[in-house]
Amino acid sequence: MILGKVTGVVVATIKHPFYVGRRMLMVDRLDEGGNETGAYLVAAAAVDAGVGQTVLVVDEGNSARQVVGDSSAPLRSLIVGVVDDVAID
């Protein structure tokens, strides 16, 4: 899983049926220090996360499909948690 920060919302009316009714959020990748890496992705949201929040993103299709319980979902990046704290020794 990767750490990211929600930085925007992407709206698309014409899209694959799986994504109908699902929020799609722009997530900037963060490194272990919480710094932006410059990379980003657009993820579907399994949990409700708002702009500015740090989130946990599953970035692999099989896991994401298991979370949503749909074995044919064309889904790879999925927000599965809102992070409260990161502590690294």
Added chain:
Amino acid sequence: MLLGRVIGTVVATEKYDGLTGVPMLFVQPLDRMGADAGKPVVCADSTKMAGRGELVLYEGGREAAMMLEPWFVPVDHSIMGIVDEVSRDGWRHENGDRS
């Protein structure tokens, strides 16, 4: 998924059976602020409606093939949707507006 802009079309009459009727579009990847970033890729268009200049969401890997019907086709990039708006501070699309 990543954001991209459709910059052209690719026509191939001689191709894998499962891909008949699937439009192939050239997509320029965009970075997190909307600027061009990286090399264009040819995407199968699962919406079958994306046009030149439009902003799209695309996905790579197995998920790209899974968007299509039949899905067991040799495709590694597909357009998932046509973007109406990206609401991110400072995001600017190449032609200036937000979509």
